[in-house]
Amino acid sequence: MSDQANHPADAPLYPIREVSRLTGVNAVTLRAWERRYGLIRPKRTPKGHRLYAKDDIARVERILQWLNRGVPVSQVRELLEQPEAVEAPPPAAGDWENQRHQLITAVEALDLERLEALFNQGLALYPVATCLDELWQPVLRELEERWDDRLGADLQRRALEAFLRTRIGTRLYHANALASGPTLLIVPLPDDGPLWGLLAALAAADRGYRVQWLDAPLPAQELPLAVERFHAQALLLASGRAERADLVRRQLPRLAEQLEVPLTLCGPVARIRQGDLEGSGVEVLGDDLTHAMKRLTSLTQAA
Incomplete structure (x- = not known):
């Protein structure tokens, strides 16, 4: 055309x-x-x-x-403008890699002005799923590797958390006003911060969910009450860490039995702990957020 x-x-x-x-x-x-x-x-x-x-x-x-x-x-x-049969050329050398490098550099330098420009540019030019797949998930994984026992890591992590909390929170506010899908409650697990939950919230809002997102963990015994009060059709727990064995092997399966809605898990914890949760009633969605949202959609449609 x-x-x-x-x-x-x-x-x-x-x-x-x-x-x-x-x-x-x-x-x-x-x-x-x-x-x-x-x-x-x-x-x-x-x-x-x-x-x-x-x-x-x-x-x-x-x-x-x-x-x-x-x-x-x-x-x-x-x-x-080329014929339909044209084959895709290889990606421009370093395009996604260069964009990821720019994001990581901005976080490590605490250059919030540059970080905001990159954040806004990415979401303006690419669909949310592409931004998550090509930029934010790989960037967060690399940053978490760099942050292990490094001076200044906590400062960088907290600055990124504050940045994304504000930017994604604003998007959620506007998206929720238009959302017609099920209500999804997203809560981080105790051993991690809110970063994976924030990215999951961005992915869920893009899929049409009305997202209720909490930026701090709740005691396991309060989660059923939260699901009830928010009228959530599913509970999504997120973490970038392995989390405690007792929480994963005992508390989460017990929680799944108490809930009348799907209890789901995403982020690296889902990949790390998948074997511990087989047959538990906890729906392990994996650490790829785009695929996790597709699986979540099938669960909430069936509920």
């Missing part, structure tokens, strides 16, 4: 909110693809509102295919 394509006068047209719902790409990203890269050219109403044809929606889906294959957004337009 050419970026100058004309749509038949009687072709159905869709507002940006409907295109966002159909493709999973938020409106901010759709506007950025149009303004900064000319990837899509919707029609406009007399009042300036964007209207997208089916060809535009198909084009958005092709953009996502290229991005998911590692092609930088700056190179996608050229590929869109």
